[in-house]
Amino acid sequence: MLTLYRHPFSPQSRFVQLVLAEYGAKVEFVTERPWERRREFLMLNPAGSLPVLRENDGPPVCGAFAIMEYLDETRGYAVGDRRLMPDHPDARAETRRLVDWAVNKLDNEVIGPFVRERIYKQDMPSSQGGGSPDSAILRAARSNIGHHLRYFGYLAASRNWLAGERLTFADFAVAAELSCADYLGEVPWAEEENVKAWYARMKSRPSFRPLLAEKMLGMPPAPVYADLDF
Amino acid sequence: MLTLYRHPFSPQSRFVQLVLAEYGAKVEFVTERPWERRREFLMLNPAGSLPVLRENDGPPVCGAFAIMEYLDETRGYAVGDRRLMPDHPDARAETRRLVDWAVNKLDNEVIGPFVRERIYKQDMPSSQGGGSPDSAILRAARSNIGHHLRYFGYLAASRNWLAGERLTFADFAVAAELSCADYLGEVPWAEEENVKAWYARMKSRPSFRPLLAEKMLGMPPAPVYADLDF
CATH class of the missing domain: 1.20.1050.10 (Glutathione S-transferase Yfyf (Class Pi); Chain A, domain 2)
Incomplete structure (x- = not known):
């Protein structure tokens, strides 16, 4: 199971949310207000920024760049033609x-x-x-x-x-x-x-x-x- | 042949320069003052930012993130143990x-x-x-x-x-x-x-x-x- 820590109006959270939907991945959302600097959230991402993705109890994947590459590496091949990263x-x-x-x-x-x-x-x-x-x-x-x-x-x-x-x-x-x-x-x-x-x-x-x-x-x-x- | 458009004190240019040296890649430097917004440089990278890498007459690879992944994809496997991107x-x-x-x-x-x-x-x-x-x-x-x-x-x-x-x-x-x-x-x-x-x-x-x-x-x-x- 994937969990996405996001805010509905954080642009980079939206980017990840769209990509997860395109890849047909099931995901649970946790809404985070980054300005609150919630302790448990800072332990996941010391940068305090959104988005953060977790797969089961795995380590957090922090930031749009790392998440995009992670999703491509773990799911890109499985989606065939719908892959969002080119080959070359x-x-x-x-x-x-x-x-x-x-x-x-x-x-x-x-x-x-x-x-x-x-x-x-x-x-x-x-x-x-x-x-x-x-x-x-x-x-x-x-x-x-x-x-x-x-x-x-x-x-x-x-x-x-x-x-x-x-x-x-x-x-x-x-x-x-x-x-x-x-x-x-x-x-x-x-x-x-x-x-x-x-x-x-x-x-x-x-x-x-x-x-x-x-x-x-x-x-x-x-x-x-x-x-x-x- | 690789060409790196960089400034000697641009931190991200230095990052790429270090990585190129670690991978043993031969590279020619072009020093760019990004604030000059040189026309030929803006045609390579419309964002006007450093660093930009070109391989022979190939398309420009712009920005530290894209360059890091490009170097890993094109040279990572060849350097064996010295690869700078983990496997998992x-x-x-x-x-x-x-x-x-x-x-x-x-x-x-x-x-x-x-x-x-x-x-x-x-x-x-x-x-x-x-x-x-x-x-x-x-x-x-x-x-x-x-x-x-x-x-x-x-x-x-x-x-x-x-x-x-x-x-x-x-x-x-x-x-x-x-x-x-x-x-x-x-x-x-x-x-x-x-x-x-x-x-x-x-x-x-x-x-x-x-x-x-x-x-x-x-x-x-x-x-x-x-x-x-x-």
Whole structure:
């Protein structure tokens, strides 16, 4: 049995959740609020960050990168054509480059700030940094998102999927990040038709359904969030 | 032939440089100043970040994570016992967790700020952000380094190498990051004897020699930097 320690609006948790669903893996979720720094959780992952995956009583697998490779190593061959890691080292490098872009660059410059300011801070006590969003931080994230969308648009226009001809982990890493900003109505889809068309394909996959059903108390999703024809 | 686009004080470039030397790979270096955003370099890696590896005329492999996995996939089996990635998925996950810690957490909270403020900014024109170091940023990095050293000290005390009984990519990722701060005299070695003893072992490896010979114009290394008996 797999257990995923995650937060419903942690972009990297969503990435792993999507991939687990694509691989048909049964998983139990434990919702973790990383800002609480719960002692038992810090013993699993001293970095205090999400996501963390455990298989039975095995050691914790910490972080999106380690989890992606772990799932590929332990389940990739069993899923045949649905494997999300290409076979050739060059194509694998391209997949990993884009996963890195999503979970680090896109997350640091855009999605992380949106989630922290507009979601996590609503749920945090003020002693842990909760409160109103910092408008300067939101402005910076809003001004950064365009560069990223243009780059994904370029990829989506020149390839079948983001990393090449086949669906890979990269598509899920990017889609998971964007889904969090989309919940908040922070993705200017109209500016990038190619990204929108690619995201519509991602969003229609059965693995996406549980994400589209997530709701944050007191903050309903943007109208397009769960709409497959947005 | 391999070509590594790197900067001599980019911690992640150093990580790759060490690993290439450990694997006995012949490599040519191209020194890149990422803040210049050179057009030909951005075409190789649109993220504009270091390191980037190319094999002959193959596609670029971008970022420490993708490069580490690429080197393991293309050369890991050939080096036998000297392979830096363990065989078991659990041990691989532990190696990747610590590489992630080094190149993201440690780099963001400590080493990246040191390198940017005290090295890169000396070399940048003021139009690109060059100038004197920001003392508030340096203070934050100095106050953060202790937590990291304590954690590495705990690992070094309970294991032969950081990720377990054998030498892995994790040791080189952490050592490469610390080496940049060590050049600047910013590592309080005396506070963590176990980290110091582990780093002394790392520093004595032949792969480390070229790093210890690096000098920055106008800023000599701290006295202990190249001293194997520091």
